[in-house]
Amino acid sequence: MTTTTCDAVVIGAGHNGLVAANLLADAGWDVIVLEATAAPGGAVASAEITVPGYLSDLCSAFYPFATLPGPLEDLNLFEYGLAWRHAPDVLAHLHPDGRAAVLNLDPQRTAASVADFAGADADAWLALYQDWLAIGDRLIEAIMRPFPPVRGGFGLLRRARVAGGLRLARLGVLPVRRLGQERFAGEGATLLLAGSAMHTDLSPDEAGSGLYGWLLGMVGQQYGFPVPAGGAGALTAALVDRLAARGGRVEYRAPAARVAVAGGRARGVATAGGQRVLARRAVLADVPAPALFHDLVDRRALPARLVEDVARFRWDGATVKIDWALSGPVPWKNPALAGAGAVHLGADLNGLSRYAATLACGDVPAEPFVIAGQMTTADPARSPAGTETLWAYTHLPRRSHWAEEEIAEQAERVEAVFEDAAPGFRRLVRARHVFGPADLEAKNPSLVGGALGGGTSAPYQQLFFRPVPGLGRADTPVDRLFLASASAHPGGGVHGAPGANAARAALARDGAAAGRVYRAAVNAAHRAIYRRAQ
Template identity: 65%
Template sequence: MTTTGAQSADAVVVGAGHNGLVAANLLADAGWDVVVLEATAVPGGAVQSAEVTAPGYLSDLYSSFYPLGYASPVLDGLDLGAYGLSWRHSPDVLAHLLPDGRAAVINRDPDVTAASLEQFAPGDGKRWLNAYTDWLDVAEPMLTTITTPFPPVRGGLGLLRRLRIAGALRLARRLVVPVRKLGDELFDGPGGPALLAGCALHTDLSPEEAGSGVYGWLLAMLGQQVGWPVPDGGARQITNALVARLEERGGRILYGARVDRVLTARGRAMGVRTVGGALWRARRAVLADVPAPALYLDLVGAAALPSRLVEDLAHFRWDGSTLKVDWALSAPVPWTNRDIAGAGTVHLGADLDGLTRYAGELARGELPRDPFLLVGQMSVADPSHSPPGTESLWSYTHLPFRHDWRAEEIAGHVQRMEDVLEAAAPGFRQLIVGRHVAGPADLEKGDPSLVGGALGGGTAAAYQQLFLRPIPGLGRADTPVDRLFLASSSAHPGGGVHGAPGANAARAALARDRALTGAAYAKVISTANRAIYPT
């Protein structure tokens, strides 16, 4: 491989999603010259905002509420507040509306949450407070464990010191228990289990699936601890802050620069080529904020990889496709149950058994007849999203993973979604002054990393987590190609706007480049990779 005539940088980052921007910032902090090559015309990946429904109504085009981002040690360490990022909270964090019309509500005041759950069964309020106390005992080391490379030594030791062996074993059980079982163990009434299961179904897991409990527990407890805040002025403010921080440190972002090849020589990443033939030489590292199959099969190519790795990629599973609709409403949503009017996020359309049916239909490749909706009341959370007295609303629902969705299928499912909203808020349709539909193909067009409309970079199932993410391996950002690092949500710890995959990739690149220990680091990683991916 030759890079004669190529432009150069210490690090080339492929993709300006939030993980790519986090990685670029951390490398720039270390004094590296960094260039980010972004295929689209804008930065941010799935962290963007725009007016797409009606003038004066701001929509977050992909993600909106950020409990993991707000609590993330990675993002906190970047001090994005100094670059314009601030947060807002809705009056209530989350409401789950049950088919009988009752709602379970999380409020940042634990006693208010407890009072909501007490109406479902005597003692469930106290049970919630006990569960929250248990969470507070492990929250800090748990978040450190989640957001650091595998194996999570520091966070793991912190958990062990706090919990001792017996407590650590009980926590280990909680990490794999299905959310239905967890809800049954923690509560007597249906309110608490519905909250946990609804949170778990932000992923592609069924309430009966191993590991679903930890997702439900994590999101619900973070909601109690820190809320589910939104950036003041829209999701784009996270991206704007990351870009401003990077540029202040000399980092560069080039737009419309789609990388079509990672250039390698003698088992090492040397740089990249973009569509059109432009070459970029990477003096120290290439970091890729793209899905694992795209990196390995498209950008590197099977011929440069161990055959066993290529075989394992055939079993990589995407999370489900997604259908998202934004609405501009002339007035707030006319909920029949006013208890959910102050919730930034509303779970709508199913109780626990209904969530199981919904997940089962998805698993069978069927369009759910009664879709479960995740709804965001953006103007409730941040009034700047729409004119006074109105509402900028969105909802998304999961679909079976497919690339060939027909327009009429999408349109029909949008009607089902609006039927669910109309049933819970009669008169909803009369308030619509603008609508924007983003089906799986539209989501992927806007952010090429959202393959088939999958938001998580791969399934959240236990068989594709930790050292099994994205395939059986080290559970780290390192790849079998020296100085090439996976920085996307396909890497541990997975989806969510918390920056951990980008940070882990940056840390790995810095470790590989250290003058005294980098060679030893590379030898250890290479030896481990050869054991896992024999040629």
């Protein structure tokens, strides 16, 4: 058994783990990242999996939150080769009647598109966007920071004032269907928001979907849905290169087996291969909360109530993802879809509700809602000129096992959705690659059962309920152990906030007198939260 000592051990080289490692290295810490697989990035990776010369993003692809002010933008990754590309249009949602609502970085063009569904909605969309511009920067700051968001929260309240703050609080629990009914006369604008909300696991009729739809729709309106030039892996490569330039390192094929805890404090990590990495200052875990609290930490070191609460942690939905190499652009019946990076297909608003209800009942949707990405449209380097690298995904109910033929059947249904919207689509397919839920988890162990969001986006598992009631921050009941994954606030998405929050918490804990005060406050909070009658 080999033993190595460093200031901090980060478990997992997903983007959150790499953000955390970079921030600690910026502070002069000696950092080692332990990655279970043979490559970094987790869900932020790319490879040629269909035909040579066609580059596919293996999981995530569009990164609206990576380019707005926040943890990733603060790292100045352009210095390490990262560049962003935009499709001509941000997003298009195809209505079953053949019309399409198109989101463009020019608000006037978006307004003109939604006006095709109802003339009054042009002004309504612009008004909604003005509401966003008044508070959006403060809202993003509040979301990205640890909970409670003191600085960003006060700034947001100053901007919104009392009445506006109450309306924003109401938006936080409003279903996106109701939001659309209140703000728009036609369905086009509502579909842009509802389809965006479906990037989470929330239905259009579920509390909180209005906030997610509005947030993603308005971020898309202001910043677009950019992609890294040369594939998602370029974002990961920039993070790894930046870390290496500061003396940090990533060790691959080094799955963590146990977090060593002694005297109530995290002391390091033992790997499945027999390596021990001792941590002088902190252990940060970019792994799902159940993996950390049920598998890596001895349960005797944790409050019994925490262990019980983690057993009730709810995952988001399972996923089937298909990648295609096409010999030409998608032959859309409606040419308005041709310039969109992201495309939503297969359902109007009622169809989205039926799709979500079918999943909630544990059944496979016979008419799947499809989220797709035209990657060569967004970044011409993804495939040869005149061709297209395309992906799409849809959700399945969560099950312990899926037969190969079931996954193949759902992939065929997804292709049927494309064939209906773009006759002749199948003739362009040179090759396809299908990831079922088990394949996604095998590629990235954090995508448990094909869940992409690190846990449900439902309000009951957000803010101080994430990952379980009473945490809401990166701190854990084990001193110097921090949760740095999408299971922590603010949740899923490629923005790096959970990793950044964990790094900031580790740095705050490490101070001398201030660190003792900090930990005393955390200990008191956890005692209050997890105290229980015997």
